[in-house]
Amino acid sequence: MAVVKKRPEPTPIVDLISDIESTRAVLERAGLSGVPMDVNRAAAALGLKIQYEQMADEMSGYLERRGDTWYVGVNSLHSGVRQRFTVAHEIAHFVLHRGQQENFRDLIFTRRSMERNSMEREADTFAAQLLMPKESLVGDVRGGMTNVNELAARYQVSGLAMKYRLMNIGYKVA
Numbered sequence: 450m451a452v453v454k455k456r457p458e459p460t461p462i463v464d465l466i467s468d469i470e471s472t473r474a475v476l477e478r479a480g481l482s483g484v485p486m487d488v489n490r491a492a493a494a495l496g497l498k499i500q501y502e503q504m505a506d507e508m509s510g511y512l513e514r515r516g517d518t519w520y521v522g523v524n525s526l527h528s529g530v531r532q533r534f535t536v537a538h539e540i541a542h543f544v545l546h547r548g549q550q551e552n553f554r555d556l557i558f559t560r561r562s563m564e565r566n567s568m569e570r571e572a573d574t575f576a577a578q579l580l581m582p583k584e585s586l587v588g589d590v591r592g593g594m595t596n597v598n599e600l601a602a603r604y605q606v607s608g609l610a611m612k613y614r615l616m617n618i619g620y621k622v623a
């Protein structure tokens with residue numbers, strides 16, 4: 450009697466994603482490398498489902514596992530640039546922390562608080578890296594684009610997010 454051996458299941462590409470570099474590699478293969486980053490397509494490329502919902506003002510969004518699917522919730526009442534940062538932040542929780550928790554709730558207060566835990570700091574750093582890639586930003590500044598608001602508009606982030614990113618990269622921002 451013939452024995453049909455089951456071939457081992459290939460590892461889903463998402464299982465290999467664990468940091469900003471591997472995330473970027475996957476997104477590049479999906480045609481997502483330019484700026485501004487299309488965060489909705491990026492989330493979809495990672496298998497995440499996005500839901501835009503009206504939430505209380507202090508709530509930015511969430512990442513939550515339901516069955517085999519991870520959902521990103523975004524406060525649709527917030528400005529466009531804040532919604533983009535929220536999606537990037539929730540993508541970060543998925544990439545970095547999905548093995549540790551299955552439900553992340555993001556409040557503005559916890560983000561701004563000095564007592565934010567390391568997961569929140571990591572997620573914000575990842576989000577900034579995703580939305581404002583260093584190489585791209587350095588290229589723009591060298592090319593003469595030195596106005597923070599102009600750069601913020603190009604990357605579709607808030608002026609404050611751009612300012613912090615530039616300072617983290619090592620630029621002095623007046």
Ligand SMILES: [Zn+2]
Pocket residue numbers: 538542553554555568569572
């Ligand atoms: Zn968070």
